[in-house]
Amino acid sequence: MTEPHDHDHSHSHSHEPLDPVALRAEALESILIERGWLKSAQVDDVIARYNDRVGPMNGARVVARAWRDAQFREHLLADGTDAICSFGFDGAQVEKLVVVENTDKVHNMVVCTLCSCYPWAVLGLPPKWYKEPEYRSRAVREPRALLGDLGVQLNSEIEVRVWDSSAEVRYMVLPQPPAGALPEDEQELAELVSRDSMIGVALL
Amino acid sequence: MTQRAPSRQSPHDVGGKPGYGAPKVDPAAPVFAARWEAAVFAMMRCLGAQGVMKNTDQFRHAVERVDARAYYAHGYYGRWLGGLETLLLEADALKRDALDDRVGDFARQLGASEAEVAELVAEHNVASRPRSAQAERLSASLNAGSSVRYLAAPGLYEIGQQVRTCELAELSAATSDIRHTRLPEYATGVVGEVVAWHRGWVLPDTNAHGDGEQPCHLYTVRFTAQALYGDSAEASVQVHLDLFEPYLSATV
Incomplete structure (x- = not known):
């Protein structure tokens, strides 16, 4: 962000700094709109979809149900793709979803070292750090140290299982519920579930 | 541990590579940092619908070939943009000059000088490595959207092997x-x-x-x-x- 400043003085850069990537994207967008390949409304749809309808609130509902319903939990761990069908998530396709469960003995975390594959159907689009080389390189090399940097200290007796999404199978972590009494209401329960806990980089 | 051959020139294949520090986490970061990021997402979908992007694997390969510096410097949607532009250029569905001219027009409207325009259009984001020679054989998949295929033959390996x-x-x-x-x-x-x-x-x-x-x-x-x-x-x-x-x- 640039600080507001007085424009009265003579200055060779009288405009905001130009972002070359943003300009290039906007230029290409305008060309594709002129061709009739793209409509501006489709960009608005993307923004609305991934802000309001397809995001970690979906995964949180799945987790909350798994915590409350042992039979659903079993179904979810055995066949995640089938188990989430009943939620009817908005247009979010996932070819194969595998849900891995954190326990007192096992901590799971998800990465995609080659690009940034992520279970869009249940978690929406990935956060920026998930797509950057720091996370992608270290998650498979020194996951304990990486988790420590992210504020998660794991007992050395807990086995760390890293899932590198190298094909089209998508992974989500079923976190352990927070300690203490949990709300009865599934919606209230879902509000306790953070996005990062379902990637496996936070505890609840 | 196996002794590894020198790394191929692939900036995307970063798993296990040394030298990286703590991830920079911003809990308040929005899904899209700017509208253009969502536009890139929508353009990816639109190039699929137009048949310029044949399948996800071809798109990933195009993203992997973007300029090695741009791959990280331009961020996730920036490298997607480089991948899309690469696909358009390689399909002969866009002329580089046409896009550069449009970038120049937009920049001038925002008050850029000619020197700044020249710098902007010199910013390379497209493939710095050629695609493989077979790429013209690409045709849109009949099963677009799904990559699951039925195989009658059993797999070679068993669980536990x-x-x-x-x-x-x-x-x-x-x-x-x-x-x-x-x-x-x-x-x-x-x-x-x-x-x-x-x-x-x-x-x-x-x-x-x-x-x-x-x-x-x-x-x-x-x-x-x-x-x-x-x-x-x-x-x-x-x-x-x-x-x-x-x-x-x-x-x-």
């Missing part, structure tokens, strides 16, 4: 081009255990290059950190990858 991953050189034999693969370098030439079988899927290594879908069995293979990194591994860590059958061989 030990398998060894191949070297990258074995996957790109007979060509000097850098080809798309979903076998990360850090997991080459190591022994692991098959822990899951996912039936048949399109093989990205051929599908990205127009060499057909060549569906094959997909397995989840578990590697101990010791097998991957030797004595420098963290204790009690298992790394799982989803690997296509041609990446694997049975251990004796």
